[in-house]
Amino acid sequence: TFAMRPPYQGGRGGSRGGAPRGGGRGGFRGGRGGFGGGSRDNFDGPPAEPTELGYYMHPCEDEMVCKVTLGKVPYFNAPVFLQNQTPIGSVEEVFGPINDIYFSIKMKEGNAPASYKAGEKIFIGSDKLLPLERFTNPPKAGPKPRRRCSWWPWRTRWCFAVAVVGAGRGRRFPRR
Secondary structure, three states, rough: OOOOOOOOOOOOOOOOOOOOEEEOOOOOHOOOOOOOOOOOOOOOOOOOOOEEEEEEEEOOOOOEEEEOOOOEEEEOOOEOOOOOOOEEEEEEEEEOOOOOOEEEEEEEOOOHHHOOOOOOEEEEHHHEEOOOOHHOOOOOOOOOOOOOOOOOOOOHHHHHHHHOOOOOOOOOOOOO
8 A cells, every 4th residue: 555654854955834943954964954943932940040130010011011120131032930930921122221221021821910019029030131231331442453555455465565575665566
């Protein structure tokens, strides 16, 4: 009898539909990698050391608006928890001035912001926080790039000769 088999999904291109997370692009020597992705509600469980991030203020369009009491900024899509380490949802937006930071929480499936009372403390994993210095201090300027000569890139060898030998502007070197 004739036996049905699943469609071939290997090779260089692979299949986009129905592939597991990060897969579907296999092939000889691993192919070019997958698409990654996954869901935003992919919680790895409560953190080993929860840190108090802030407190709940009020609901707004199926989200919780909270104020940061810690001197750090949360990552986007970082999971947040209650004091008893029950997952609430994930950080959706961070807004407000640098000295008065607020954030909103996208609720997990089945949770409603109205079911929490104002002033309730919100916790986050300590590895999901950024220091304020990341946003306040400007980055240090690196070294200046090497100045190229005005006739770049046509007379590269001449530029090199001028730089190395220190020759003046003789007959061989055009004026700038």
